[in-house]
Amino acid sequence: MRGFWATYLRELLLLKERFFRVLLSFSINPLLFILAFGLGLGKDITISGRSYLEFLVPGLVAGSSMLQAFAINVEINVARFYLKVFEEFQSSPISPAGYVLGEVFSGITRAFISTLLILTIAHIVGDIDLKIDPLFFLITFLNAFIFASLGVASAMTIKTHADQTLITNFIITPMMFLGGTFFPIENLPEFLQPLIKFLPLTIVAQSLRELSWGYTINYEPIFILLILSVIAYMIAIYTVKRAKD
Amino acid sequence: MSEIALEVRNLTKIYSNTPALKGISFTVKKGELFSLLGPNGAGKTTTLRIITSLTKASGGTVLVFGKSLNEDEKIVKRRIGFVPQHINLDMELTVRENLLIHGLLYGMPLREIKKRTEELLEIAELKERGNSKVKELSGGLKRRLLIIRALMHSPALLLLDEPTVGLDPHIRRKIWGLIKQIQNSGTTILLTTHYMDEAELLSDRVAFIISGEIIAQDSPLNFIKKLGEYALDIFTDTGISTHYFKNKEDAEKALQTHTTYSNHVTLRKVTLEDIFVKLTERHL
Known part of the structure; x- marks a missing residue:
């Protein structure tokens, strides 16, 4: 795991440098979703006996933690193609696994900064009662682990910044909208449901929703997310090893 | 104990059917400053990138202090410090933070990182700028930081890729002083440059690399002795014709002959640039 601390500390120092900008940019989207969909459009909507806002917020946590974890690919791209700092990492004796x-x-x-912001905003403007326990954070952690690993893999695979936008537009954005974030997947056409049901984001959104509504969940989704985490991590390591001229 | 710090044997690199290196070989002795000299696109940077494992070689061997890059990559990397041509520092972080990250990448303990940071900031005359963000530094200071960053883990072999490119003459001289200081502390240096004056001033030996091939290697002094220590440049309507002489007397005699029918004659000492022009006129 040589290289873990150097890599993580570098990112933390950069995050510290831009902390207020990051807080602002992480807050805008959830705030708009909560105001527009949760309090505006969904004011009189109830799903499974719950207000739409109570349905929306766990989905937003799932979607935003996915987006923010995956968004490290932007930082890696800048480090790789623009600053070329990645070469400093490549020429040092660290392990790809640690990096x-x-x-x-x-x-x-x-992802956790984004999660805490959403929960705070929802609490302040929405006046909702959600049960947040350690399992809620464990699932958010695994969700972020999977998508951050995929973020690394995509950053190592692409050849230009433009390619990155394509991946986000074709994979991440559709998942954000179709993965049970904004509406129950049962409302989708039947032929789409089997596919959507097994998306990691759908599993995460449903699990977070059940937990925050006070239900217990079985260990199957956690097991699936763990397996997906290991697979995504291995893919990321493989792509880092191959990222040479 | 091997006296060879770096051994490169038959190194080849092919980029999508275009050969960048065509089987180059050279050795660098411990404590030596060896320069690879050549025009842009000659293969100098590719050679350094292969030695630092940023680029995969298509063929050949690289041995660093007797260890193969393919078999002992981590050990080899630990013994190398690399200063790339482009400034790949974290612009938003401070000078000290950049050095800290480098130290951690090389597995240095925090106490040692702190001590080494202060030593190197002193050497590079950057102590007062230690807490400045890199983006606030001038080009010359960034370049000095780049060099001391590569020295953080006390490498035995330092690779410098065009370390003074784009810098003004005063800053170049400061960097040259720093490079000599590093060599005097016992570090072996492999330098690439296309500045002939830089190579002549700093190097113990140089190799001329053209289109992926090393066409000659020797010490600057030997190259100059072989060609002749004095040169007479005769400016004509069609260009410059240069004649070389083993000693000053012969060169002065020729000067007197030529000045009778032309005013545009210059007598000067031969430099590495003459060697480069002479060697490359057949290859370019």
Whole structure:
């Protein structure tokens, strides 16, 4: 795991440098979603006997933690193509596994900042009662782990900044909208449901929703997320090893 | 104990059917400052990138203090310090933070990082700028930081890729002083440059690399002795014709002959640039 601390500390120092800008930018989207969908459009909507806001907030946590964890690919791209700091890492005696873990933890940190912001905003403007327990954070952690690993893998695979936008537009954005974040997946056409049901984000959104509504969940989703985390991490390591001229 | 710090044997690199290196070989002795000299695109940076494992070689061997890059990558990396041509520092972090991250990448304990940071800031005359953000530094200071960052883990072999490119003459001289200081402390240096004056002043030996091939290697002094220590440049309507002489007397005699029919004649000492021009006129 040599290289973990150097990689993680670098990202933390950069995050510290831009902390207020990061807080602002992480707050805008959830605030708009909560105001527009939760309090505006969804004011009179109830789902499974709960207000729409109570349905929305766990989904937003799932979606935003995914987005923010995956967004480390932008930082890695800047380090790789613009600043070329990545070469400093490549020429040092660190292990790809340590480097990936450092970047993944940076993604997880961003995901948790975003999660805490959403819960705070929802609490202040929405007046809702959600049950947040350690399992809620464990699932958020695994969600962020998977997507931060995929963020590293995508950053190592692409050749230009433009390619990165394509990946985000074609994979991450559709998942954000279709993965049970804003509406129950049962409302989708039947032929789409089997596919959507097994998206990691759907599993995370449903689990977070059940937990925050006070239900217990079985260990199956956690087990699936753990397996996906290991697979995504291995893919990320493989792509880092291959990222040479 | 091997006296060879770096051994490069038949190194080749092919980028999508275009050969960048065509089987180059050279050795650098411990404590030596060896320069790879050549025009842009000659293969100098590719050679350094292969030695630092940033680029995969297509063929050949690299041995650093007798250890192969392919078999002992981590050990080899630990013994190398690399100063790239582009300034790849974290602009938003401070000078000290950049050095801290480097120290951690090389597994240095925090106490040692702190001590080494202060030593190196002193050497590079950067102590007062230690807490400045890198983006606030001038080009010359950034370049000095880049060099001391590579020295953080006390490498035995320092690779410098065009360390003074784009710098003004005063800053270049400061960097040269720093490089000599590093060599005098016992570090072996492999330098790439296309500045002939820089190579002549700093190097113990130089190799001329053109289109991926090393066409000659020797000490600057030997190269100059072989060609002749004095040169007479005769400016004509069609260009400059240069004649070389083993000693000053012969050169002065020729000067008198030529000045009778032309005013545009210059007598000067031969430099590495003459060697480069002479060697490369056949290759370019």
